[in-house]
Amino acid sequence: MKDTPIKREIVDRKIIDNNIANVGKASIRVIKKLVDEIEKESGSRFVRMEMGVPGLPPAQIGVAAEIEALKRGVAAIYPDIQGIPELKQEISRFVKLFLDVDVNPVGCIPTVGSMQGGFAAFLLLNNLHEGKDTTLFLDPGFPVHKQQHRLMDLKFDSFDVYNYRGNKLRDKLESYLRKGNISCMLYSNPNNPSWICFTDEELKIIAEMADKYNVIIMEDLAYFGMDFRKDYSVPGQPPYQPTVAKYTDNWLLFISSSKAFSYAGQRIGMMVISDHLFNTKSERLIKRFTSNIFGNAMIFGTVYSLSSGTSHSAQYALAAILKAVNDGKYNFRNDVKEYGEKAHIMKKLFTENGFKIVYDKDIDQPIADGFYFTYSYPGFSGEELLKEMLYYGISAISLAITGSEKLEGMRACVSLVKRNQFPDLEARLQCFHENNPY
């Protein structure tokens, strides 16, 4: 056996110090803290792939607009809860120009990251109609959404969508929806963590089910335009980012500015509510959410209670970024396509050293290169692999915490890995492979 790049003793002790009973099941933030400490003590830099943070500088147009807004004094003033008018207008334009969908700016609401949008929507949608009190997740997915459900004591159900692609999706969805308790469905597209991308055929099926069973589709576009096989970045020109909103009125979108515009730190995202859903009435909402109109209940009952709106200066930043994108003056895809290029190289390093790509197919095509990829190693469960690879200075998360059925798998995020770390990554993977022949 070759010595591992990180002393086993340091990793084991830090796991105990952090009171982590099963490192393979630990949440992303717990792994992050653990690896920070191991790096400090060992003096060795990890190949860090656990957290989905942007690895690029923020969109500079946003930074400049935000500084300017702060200088004007907006920090002293409460922002409108529904969002500043210029931002609402630009969000509506963005939805038209990049999704080819019409929406009234009234339903375009800034939130404290998509994360807050999700929190608000889960709460409201599960209280909209009597008996409809359960969210259905099309997994694998982002673990924090389920944590939000636990926190609010809301019910959820889920299944791993990988084996139900294409036409098979209809029957699978119906098996859940016909029970009548599902209020809403959530999926991310491209998918975190598997990077599968729903086709228009699948989005039509999802829309058909939404209409048939009166279910709201929450489409999480955290990785907007980042299926790099296509170029969705030219305003007003096809191809458009595929969306369920083309095929039903029962939708609500989350568009994050964290990854597409590298603006995660300012915690600003967009919740976009279809005109139909915005105006949906339910007397059940009045008592807890102050209005019987869905959109008003969202703004004045929910977002108001959570944070009284979204950071004033960040709203000016996002308005400026979107305006530049909408006017065709800033192509965000050019900035972020580096993620796909890195993924391509990193996947090769893994597969050349005995690792397998877990979610390797997008129906009948190879999975695209993007922000995440998934891997496994014969003979290891994902939980075992996570721990074992810490000794090799490589950190990621286990797919087990994402609702995936692929319990042997791991999720790797490419964003924080610098190209100058690739030789290190290769040497560590080779060492792992030599020590674990199969």
Ligand SMILES: Cc1ncc(COP(=O)(O)O)c(C=O)c1O
């Ligand atoms: C699928 C998905 N949804 C939502 C989010 C959160 O986005 P935001 O930073 O806008 O809250 C993430 C972030 O990693 C994500 O991967």
